[in-house]
Amino acid sequence: MTTNADITAPYKGHVDWKSLAVYLLLVIAGWFNLYAAVWDDTQIVTFDFSQRYGMQLIWIGVSWAVGLAIMLLDSKYYHMLAYPIYTIVLIVMLATLAFGRVVNGAKAWLVFGPVALQPTEFMKLATALALARYMSDYSFNIHRFSKLLRIGLIIALPVAIIFLQNDTGSAVVYGSFLFMLYREGLNRWVYIILGMVLLLFIGSFWLTPTALLILIILCCVGGNLLQTGELRQSAIYLAGLALCSLLLFLVFNMLAGFDLSFFICLLIATGISIPLVVFHAFRQRTLCTLLYIALFVGSLIFVSTTDYVFDHLQIHQQKRILDLFGIESDLKHWGYNVNQSKIAIGSGGFFGKGFLEGTQTKFNFVPEQSTDFIFCTVGEEWGFVGSAIVLALFCTLIVRLIKMGERQGEAFSRIYCYSVAGIFLLHVLINVGMTIGLMPVIGIPLPFFSYGGSSFLAFSLLFFIALRLDAGSGEFNALKIQ
């Protein structure tokens, strides 16, 4: 922190130049990469504003102009304007639902003459501001159920509209607020349960019922062990469970002549053990043990309903999930995008094929290559080295956003910065993850790389507001200096 507060330039010296540099590097890399993805050596002119890279350049200019304005505005306005912005964007979203244009099955576009906007992109910003405003209130307490309900409402409103627009991919982004909420102290059980659900969902595709049951038991016992430290008891419990189920298995199959699978025996043994564990928990007064028992039972119920949940996804979503898990591969249809994308990235090798030398992207083997699958061009032309540098830049940006959030005196700024960090993180993870086959295909852009004016402007605004909040107003600076 600087020790010199200058009235004429309230934020001078406080701008996080490093973050700004990372942002600029990402934008420049993103633009050149877009140029390479669109470029075609049959073109006569090397630059053409009507091409996507030309349009993107205009959007970059617009974004920087707006960014400059943001830096000049006092940071307190964001606190003031948070709710109005949220309301206005929400109304625009509703208007889109009514008058919007359908692109790729999603009614998410507003068209004004030559300019097409995607209000969804700005909704993230508005939601982040609204959440920051609400949660930074002095009377706010994250452990109060009524408050949580309101947070849920702030998030759920845009999500509901997005679902109505049939743009599931964009709705997933709102999951990123969990990142910020964790920092703000949301109950860890939310995350434990979410983690368990994710684990079980993936597990139910890959594992046999017996293996899945063993996995659930180990997770619950392990989690309980971490929280209570009952090492000896846990070991005894697991050993007893194994012994009991084996005994049951032998007794039933050898002596009684029933044909019972080991799965059933293990289930019976676990069922018998539950009252004993409950008794133990009451005696030791360990609440969390009870919660883990609840988690266990919930998991069993969840696993048995996974198929139901899966069956109610849309067909393309089902296929994308099956493809991701390698269960069902149809390289000509559902798996085509990801397979071509992996080929493009994989063929880049260590150093890549060089700028404008990528054959897979140049010859359009990768679909959506300038939007959702833009990372293919990075992977193909710049290889592992280039991809790793781009990832490192994103990682640096996110880590710096966390730092920027943490050094704020203001809860508003911290919450906002964390929200931005979470949004960037989720976009990068899902977008890059899907191009290399780690995530199902969800059509969300890669910040600063994917073509698209709305998303570029929205990501820039997200970043610049964070930068402005970090730079602080004169008053806050004065506070910090003290």
Next chain:
Amino acid sequence: MNSFLRIKILQLFVVAMFIILAIRLFYIQVIDSSYKEMSDNNVLRYEVLYPPRGEVYDRNGEYLIQSKESYDLMVVPREVRPFDTLLMSRIVGLTLPKLRQQLRKAARYSSRRPSLVVGQLTKDAKLRLDEMNFPGFFTVYRTVRSYPRNIAGNLLGYVGEVDDQMIENDPYYRPGDYIGMSGLEQAYEELLRGKKGVRINLVDVHGISKGSYHDGMYDTIATAGLALTSSLDASLQEFGEELLEGKVGSIVAIEPSTGEILIMASSPTYDPDELVGRQRGNNYMKLLYNKRHPLFNRAVMSRYPPGSTFKLINGLIGQQEGVLKASQTYPCQMGYHVGRGVKCHDHPSPINLRQAVQMSCNAYFCYVMRNILDNPKYGSVKTGLDVWADYVRSFGFGRKLDSDFTGEINGIVPTQEFYNKRYNNRWNSLTVISLSIGQGELGVTPLQMANLAATVANRGYYYIPHVVKAIEGRDSIDRRFYEKHYTKVDPAYFEPIVDGMYMAVHNEGGTARIANVPGLEACGKTGTAQNPQGRDHSTFLGFAPKDDPKIAISVYIENGGFGATIAVPIASLIMEKYLNDTITRPYLVDYVKNLQIPYPYYDNKR
């Protein structure tokens, strides 16, 4: 404190997630190389450039085989977009179901690699296809064979598409390639085919070419096949085939001083043009099921009894073995009456070697044969037979001559093991006496007999008969065709035999007097080979002129009767045409052409 932990967990989470992405990237970009291959498969299209196949001329520079421009329509199934199938079927001349079937077949083979839809399209069809520009389809330049003289089908052979076995044996070939399937096309395949070139193109997702890969650095051009000059005399071959029409048999004529084959005709024959183009399959099946087997090259694949022409060899062996002198006379009263005996025809007696050859006396050669086999120097007839068989083999019988075309068979020259087995060791020179007159357990090909004619013409040696005399751009053909192969008989002993053959043509009582054409100075020996399946085979071998012979010939007509009936007229006409370039006896040509021989053995066969 709690929030401090949470901050750390979040930061750790962010870094961990990025590390997972980086590990996965490292795996697919650096460790797993399969994506690079797949990338090449996506982008690179290997376009084969087919060279024109080498052409073949006859000895006078006339075209025997020409290569004509033609185009194949290829398809890359995965690049096909819906198109007007009816229009395409009209352009390429396939029925709609057949076209669909071809496309399905192609899709089964590979969706990515090109396969043949229909071959041998005309340039006109090709231009129309180019104009329509059906996505996923392209045409490839190929050459198609044409045979301007429509002769020597079996000798020249034909070209067909490679099958799976051939592809497995030789990695040069790819599905859809053409290969010589028989005759010269097969024997000289490696010279004729040239070298395929490849052009590596970059294609986009729609299969549209985006230019060459690395500016053609890895491209190779197609090298045209080499042209061959055949030793065949096209007009002579054509004349021979005309004369053979309606008969089953063959004519082989050789230039004795070089071993170059002038005619190799096998009858019935076929028009090689029939095995080219779209109708090839149908025509091939028709030829295959023809009862007289036109696809069977009798000149090198048939095993015939040589008949009396073989007496020449026995006369030569007898002299070399010292059991016969040219002046030696033997009596003959209608045959040789020892043992089962061998019959003979009415002729003056006693006679010497020259006369025996002239009049084709059976008895004379029975005496000679017994003297060879029962020669006390060898102790037993069995050893004697082996000595005899050794001589016979030195003339090129009982083995392939190692010529330059395919399909030659060995023929049979019996050895003592053969008779030991057959007669349970109990046999003597009388048992095998029919060998003396070229009957019995002998099997020879017309080519081997022509080679005998050439050997006698050369007085003791031969060059391996061959059909290619020059290869484009090369100084010489294979070395083995320049080597003299001497028989085991001294050249001096050939004179009486040649005299006898000259007398057979020119003297009263000779068997081949039809060959007596003024200025021809022909020598010859007829044969009438007994044939258990029917009428005798008519055969003749000879050469002309007597001194410094220019042509040696063997004619073999199945079921033709006496040698003089049909074999001698044919041979004499051909020698005359070759040497004098005229036909002085048109009536003889008519006689030969009108002589139709019935072949119940073939025609009634099921």
